[in-house]
Amino acid sequence: MVGKDTRGRIIHAAMELFWLKGYGSTSIADILSRSQVNSGSLYHFFPGKQDLLIAVLEAYRDGIGPMLLEPAWGEVADPVEKIFALLDKYRSLIVETDCGYGCPIGSLALELHEADPAVRRLLAENFEGWVGAVERCLEEARHRFPPGTDLRALAELALTIMEGGVMQARTHREVAHFDRSVAQLRAYFDLLMVKEEAA
Amino acid sequence: MVGKDTRGRIIHAAMELFWLKGYGSTSIADILSRSQVNSGSLYHFFPGKQDLLIAVLEAYRDGIGPMLLEPAWGEVADPVEKIFALLDKYRSLIVETDCGYGCPIGSLALELHEADPAVRRLLAENFEGWVGAVERCLEEARHRFPPGTDLRALAELALTIMEGGVMQARTHREVAHFDRSVAQLRAYFDLLMVKEEAA
DNA sequence: GACTTGGTTGAACGTTCAATCAACAAGGAC
DNA sequence: GTCCTTGTTGATTGAACGTTCAACCAAGTC
Numbered sequence: 001m002v003g004k005d006t007r008g009r010i011i012h013a014a015m016e017l018f019w020l021k022g023y024g025s026t027s028i029a030d031i032l033s034r035s036q037v038n039s040g041s042l043y044h045f046f047p048g049k050q051d052l053l054i055a056v057l058e059a060y061r062d063g064i065g066p067m068l069l070e071p072a073w074g075e076v077a078d079p080v081e082k083i084f085a086l087l088d089k090y091r092s093l094i095v096e097t098d099c100g101y102g103c104p105i106g107s108l109a110l111e112l113h114e115a116d117p118a119v120r121r122l123l124a125e126n127f128e129g130w131v132g133a134v135e136r137c138l139e140e141a142r143h144r145f146p147p148g149t150d151l152r153a154l155a156e157l158a159l160t161i162m163e164g165g166v167m168q169a170r171t172h173r174e175v176a177h178f179d180r181s182v183a184q185l186r187a188y189f190d191l192l193m194v195k196e197e198a199a
Numbered sequence: 200m201v202g203k204d205t206r207g208r209i210i211h212a213a214m215e216l217f218w219l220k221g222y223g224s225t226s227i228a229d230i231l232s233r234s235q236v237n238s239g240s241l242y243h244f245f246p247g248k249q250d251l252l253i254a255v256l257e258a259y260r261d262g263i264g265p266m267l268l269e270p271a272w273g274e275v276a277d278p279v280e281k282i283f284a285l286l287d288k289y290r291s292l293i294v295e296t297d298c299g300y301g302c303p304i305g306s307l308a309l310e311l312h313e314a315d316p317a318v319r320r321l322l323a324e325n326f327e328g329w330v331g332a333v334e335r336c337l338e339e340a341r342h343r344f345p346p347g348t349d350l351r352a353l354a355e356l357a358l359t360i361m362e363g364g365v366m367q368a369r370t371h372r373e374v375a376h377f378d379r380s381v382a383q384l385r386a387y388f389d390l391l392m393v394k395e396e397a398a
Numbered sequence: 399g400a401c402t403t404g405g406t407t408g409a410a411c412g413t414t415c416a417a418t419c420a421a422c423a424a425g426g427a428c
Numbered sequence: 429g430t431c432c433t434t435g436t437t438g439a440t441t442g443a444a445c446g447t448t449c450a451a452c453c454a455a456g457t458c
Contacts, residue, residue, distance in 0.1 A: 109370040157383040160363030171308045184356040188387045
């Protein structure tokens with residue numbers, strides 16, 4: 001009888017619901033009915049709703065590699081292409097959900113501006129995990145950029161553009177807005193790299 | 200007895216509160232106490248909370264020029280610098296609120312993903328007003344960019360970067376993240392314009 | 399068989415929320 | 429003076445919310 005895994009079912013349900021509806025609009029009742037768990041059991045594992053949020057953010061953070069990067073990079077070897085493969089993963093998400101949902105962290109980050117420090121730290125850790133991964137790709141391709149290029153800043157720009165693009169695509173209900181944002185990032189990269197080739 | 204302007208006080212209070220706390224977390228009671236109005240009066244002017252949101256979004260949209268662009272462009276004449284003056288206006292907002300609050304539209308856009316069409320249309324109109332203004336600046340400086348440059352896409356990129364930068368600055372509680380995003384936009388523009396000069 | 403431990407159950411609690419409503423006030427029209 | 433319109437008042441309603449709790453169960457220990 002090890003396999004009931006109530007705690008896991010709760011977290012799994014909460015990950016989905018917080019992504020779909022946000023934190024505030026997801027009621028405990030929503031989570032209970034999706035995870036097929038009773039309120040007492042939930043409160044046996046989590047002191048309150050916010051502690052569940054923290055567990056969810058930890059799960060997101062720990063899932064960046066196995067759930068996001070690895071699937072996105074399946075066949076991609078080129079480090080710069082890995083970045084665009086990652087962005088394309090988000091594009092798929094947007095399309096699959098009919099422009100309804102984008103990046104769960106971005107949504108939560110804006111919703112929970114006044115959140116307590118533990119929550120904000122975890123949001124930052126999620127962003128940091130993402131940016132760090134992109135930065136490592138850029139470092140692998142460092143020779144293609146002009147010497148002294150601030151690769152960290154470029155990695156942050158990729159996140160900025162992803163989040164901003166998702167926001168616009170969702171608002172207008174058109175992936176094209178996301179596509180144009182990514183295309184501009186590509187153009188910027190090309191401009192930087194061409195400049196280096198010429199030197 | 201013309202000057203009581205209950206309706207205006209309600210909208211004004213709601214604009215502030217939706218910006219500070221978001222839509223869902225702002226209760227009617229919050230709005231009532233800030234605007235010094237009784238619930239019955241509010242419901243006399245607005246059938247429900249969502250209708251108030253619509254009025255607020257209309258007010259934001261109509262305020263883009265007088266409340267945002269004109270103050271930001273006070274002394275700035277150069278069209279490209281106008282864009283960065285606008286972004287700097289958001290920087291001030293971030294600093295003034297101690298990295299707490301950024302763009303009200305961006306926050307609402309992410310919070311209200313599943314909103315009804317009227318709300319989404321108004322969010323899109325707000326974005327469109329912003330992007331349109333930036334696009335007009337770019338067109339004024341068209342000669343500085345390579346011929347055939349997609350100025351509309353560049354204007355959208357400015358919004359993308361503003362929103363993404365605000366999101367990161369707020370999450371990390373450091374303006375520097377916003378600054379770095381804007382600096383990258385500047386670098387991209389410079390690269391585009393330098394290329395044109397050389398031609 | 400008695401006791402403990404870890405987990406489960408779901409009704410119930412107190413609060414907060416958006417929304418309602420009957421009563422009332424002030425001004426203009428006639 | 430009566431009526432109509434426009435606006436105001438605040439107690440009240442019912443639903444939804446996060447959370448609690450006493451009771452219960454099954455497996456393990458001695």
